Amino acid sequence: MTLTMLLIVGAALIGTGLYGALSQQSFVMLMMGLELMLNGIMLYAVAFWALAGHGIPEGQLLTIIVMAVMAIEMAMGFALVVAVFRTSQADTTEALQDLKH
Amino acid sequence: MILNELLLPIFVVLITLILGAGVVDYLHHATSALGKQMSLRRSLNPLAPLYRLGLALSQQSVITEHPDRLNLRLAPALYFALAALGLAVVPWSADFIPADLVTGMVLWGAVEVLATVVIFLCGWSANAHLPLLGAYRYVSLGLSYMLVSMFVLIGVALPAESLQLSAVVESQREIWNVLRQPMGLPLFLIVGLGLTFWGPLDFASSPDLDRGISADQSGASRLVWQLARYAMLVAFSFMAATVFLGGWLGPWLPGPLWLVLKATLVLLILLWMGHNLPVMTPDKFISVAWVLLLPLSFVDLIWAGALALW
Amino acid sequence: MVGIWTDITFYLCAAIAVFSGWRVFRTDSMVRASFLLLISFLAVGVIMLLLAAVYLGTALFFMMAVEMMVMALFMVMFMMNPAGLNPMNMVHQPWVAALLGFAVFTGLSLVAVYGEFPANPAPADLDPVRSLGRELLGDSMLVFESAGIALLATMIGTVVLSSHRGRYGPANEGSEPPGLDPGGPPAKSAAQKQQQREEQKEQEEDKQDHDQ
C-alpha cells in the first residue's frame, strides 16, 4: 500500500465518477457520479495526510469538510429535483430545455 | 498468539449471538405463552426452540416470482454480520475485548444505520408488495430515530472523554450512566426497538401488513432472518448494558457474568415491551419521534455536557 | 506478517471500490445503483481504517449509509423504473463521457506515478482521533463551525425549496408535464387519464341515448 497505489485508486474513482456524471440522464444518477468523484477526493486527502503530510490534523479536517460538502450537495440536489419535478415533472436533464436559454 | 487474538474473539462473538438467539426465542415464546395463560408445562419447555428449529428446517423455502436473488440471500447474512460487528466492540472484562476499536461508539452508530439498509434490502428484493411496503415504511420511520441514537451515544461518550467502549465502561466505575443520565437508557431502548423492529416499533413486519418483510419468507430462509433479528436483539442488549449499566463492572461475580446478567435484564425489558405495548401507527410515531424524542435527546445531551463540565 | 494482510486487504478493498463504483452506472435499478455506490464508499472507509484514519473511516460508514438510504428512497419515489424490473438505458454522450473519464484517470495516474511527493508518513504514536478532535474544536474551530452553519442553511433551503407552497402560492401552479417525445403531447397522469376515460364514456352514453 504505497502512496502511488492509493492515488491511482483515487484517480480511478474520480474518472468513473466523471464518466457517470457526464453520461447519465437522470438527475439522481448524475449526483451519484458527483458523489463518486468526491469519494476519490476523500481518499486522496486521507492518503496524503497519512503518507505525505506527517499526520497533520488539517488533513483530516479537509476530509470532514468534504463529507459536509457531500451532505450539502445531496440535500440541495434533492430539494432542487423535487422543486423541478413539481413545476415540470422532469427527472432527466433532457427534459429541462428551458434552462438552456 | 493467533488463537488468542483472532480466533477466540470470533468464537466468543458467534457463540454468544447464536446461543443468545436461542435464548431470545425461548424467552419470547415463553413470555408470550404465559401472557396468553397457556399450559405452564408446555410454555416453559426448554426444548421448544429446538422444535421450532426442526419445523423451520423441514419446511420448503419458497421463492417469490423473479426476486433479486443475490440481495434476498445476502440480506439476512448481512444483518447477522452487523449484529456480530456491533457485539465485537463490547468489552467483556478489562482485558478481553474482541475488537478494541478507538471509535467503538461510532462503529455502533454505523451498525445501526447499515441495519436500516439491510432491512430495506430484505423487503425490497422479494419483489412482492407487502414486503416492499414494510421496507419503505421502516426506512422512512427509521431515519427519524437514528438522530436520537447519535445524541444519546454522544452523551455517554462525554463523561468517558473517549469514543472507546472500554473507556466508557471505566467511566462508570463510580456511578452508572443509567443514573448519571436518567433519560439516556429509555431513549436508547426506543432506538433498540426500532433497530430490531420489535414490539411497538415493529413497522417492518407489523401485523397489518401480514408480517411485512417476512410475509413471503418460509422455511430455512425465514429461519435465517429470524436468527439474525434475534442476534441483533442480543447485540443491542449487550451494547445497552455496556454503555448504561456499567458493562462488566460489578462486585463478587466475574466480569463477563455481570455483563451477561445485565444484558439479559435489558433483553427482558425489550421482550416485555414487545408483548404489552401496541404497535404505534406510523403517523403518530413520526410526530412523537420529532416532537418529543428528538428534543428529549437534546436535553439529555445538554445534561450530560453540563455534568461533564461541572 | 501484518504488512502482508494489510496489503491484501488494501488491494481487495481498492478493487471492490472501483468495481462497484463502475457498476453503479451499469445497473438497471436505481436502488441497486445507490447501494453499489454505498459499497464503494464502505470499501474506501476500510482503506481509511488501514491508513489509521480511524474516526474518518467509521464516520464514513454511517454518513454514507444514511445518505444512500435517502437516495434509494428518492429514487423509488420518482423514477419510472423503481425495482429495476425493466431493463433500461438512460445515457447521453456515453462515448465522450467515457473518453473524458479515462483521460482524467490517465492524467491523475501519471501525476501519481511521476509526481514527487514527500515521503513523510504520520508518526506511529499519533492518536488520530484525539488530534482531529483538538483541531476541530481548537485552531480550526471557525472552519468547522462554518461547515455547521452551511449545513443549517442547507436544511432551511431544502425545506423551502421542496415544500408545496412557495412564497407566491402553490409551487406547481400552471405547470404541465413534459412531452413523451420531444415536442410531443404531454404525459398524462393516471388520474387525468381516468377522468378522460370517464368523459369519453359519458359522451358515448349520451350518444347512445340520442340514437335511441
Next chain:
Amino acid sequence: MAVSLWQRLAARASVPVFVASGKDEPDEIQDMLWQTGRIKLVFTPRHASLLVVTGQIPVEQSQSLAIIHDQLPHPRATLWCGGQPCFEFIAAKRAPSPQTLVASAEDLPQRIKETQKQLLSGKRQSEPDLNPDRPPAPWQGKGDHGQGGEGMMGGKPYGRPMAMMEADLRDGLMLDALEFSVGPFYHGLPAGLMASVSLQGDVILKWQVESPPFPTALPSVFVRALHQDTPLADLEIWRVRVHLQRLARMMALDGLDCAAVRTLRLAGPLPCITQAGLGALQKQVGSLEKHLRKRGFFALGAGIGELDAQQANLMGGYVGRACGMQEDARSTSKPYQALGFTVSCQDKGDVQSRRLQLFAEVHQAIALAAKAGREEVMLTHEEIETPVGRLTKRQAPKDHSEMLQSLLPGMEWREALMTLASLPVAGATREGGWQ
C-alpha cells in the same frame, strides 16, 4: 426417505395454521384455534403448514383459495371444516389430493395435530400445486433494451405496466403509485372482502371494492327474539360475546396478542355463564379495560377513521352511538325501559370512541344481563338491536362495504385497517340464509 432428526423435532412443535374463512361461518373456529395450545395461527400462508378452510367457499373465490393453497410451503395439507372442498374442478386433471373433511369444530384441533404428524412422518403426501407454476406474463421484453414496449412508457414489460405517477393527496407532488389487490382471505379484512387498492407510500389513493365481504351469521338468539319470548339476559350475553370478539380482533391487529387471547378466553364460554359468573366477568372486563388503557390501546385510535354524521347514521348500531347518536332499538322496548336502560354515547366518532363505546356497551350489557337474569325478564320485539346493527322482521343489518370507497382514501394503510376492524362492514345473515 427416512424421517430426519429435524422432522422428528418438528413433530413436537406448535402447528402453524392459516385459516381461510368462507361463507356462513362466524369466526368462532378461528377464535377457538387461537386459544388452543400447540396450534399457532399465522397471518400469511407462507408461514403455515396447514390450510384450514372454514365454511363454504363460493365458486368465484375458489381460484383465490387455490392461490393461497399454492403459497403454503411443502409439506402442506388442507383441512375442510363446515363446508365442501372446492378444489376438485381446478385440480380435476392433476393428481387428486386426499381431501380431509372435519365434521365438527371440536375435532379440529385433534385432526390438525394428527395431519401435521402424518405430513412430517411421510405417511401423508404433501399436496401438489393446483395452479401451474409459471409467471403470469413472460419475463422478457421486446424494446431496444428489453424494456418491453416502444418508447419509455410503452408496453407492459414483463406483464407489469410501468408505474404511473399520481398526485399525492397531501401535498400534490406527483409520485409513483403502487396498485395491487387484497383479499378475500387477507386476515386484516373481513372474510370475503376483495378490493383493488392503489397506494402511494402508505397512503391509500383508491379503494375499489371488487367483492363484498361474506355476510356474517347472526347468533340465532337475536332472530328468535323477533318472533317469540326470549330471555333478555341471553340477548345481552351474546352481545357481550360478539363485542369482545370484535375487540380481540382489533387487539391482534395492534400486536397485542396476549390481551387478544385473554379477551377471547372471556368471550368463549359466555353462552353458558351463570349468574355468579357475571359478577366475576364484570371485574375481569374492568381489569382488561384498565390494562388496555394503560398500554395506550384506546389513545392509539384517536383521530383515526372519523365518520361524518351521514355515514354514522347509515351504519347505525354502536358505530352511530360512538358518533354521538342517541339511537338504540332497546330504548323503545318496554322490558329494557323497566330495567332502567339508558343509551350511552361517545362524541367523536373515531376509532378511539368506537373502542370505548364497545367496552362501555360490554359493561352495560353485563349489568343488564345480571339484572334481567335475576328478574327473569322475557322479550319479544319487532325491532332488535343486534351487536352489528338494527334487525327487524323485514330487514337484516346491511352490507356497508361500498362506503369504504369514499371513507378509506387518504388514510394510511394501518389506519385504514384499524378503521375496518372497528366497523361492522359485513352484512348479517341468519344461520341458514336470510329470507
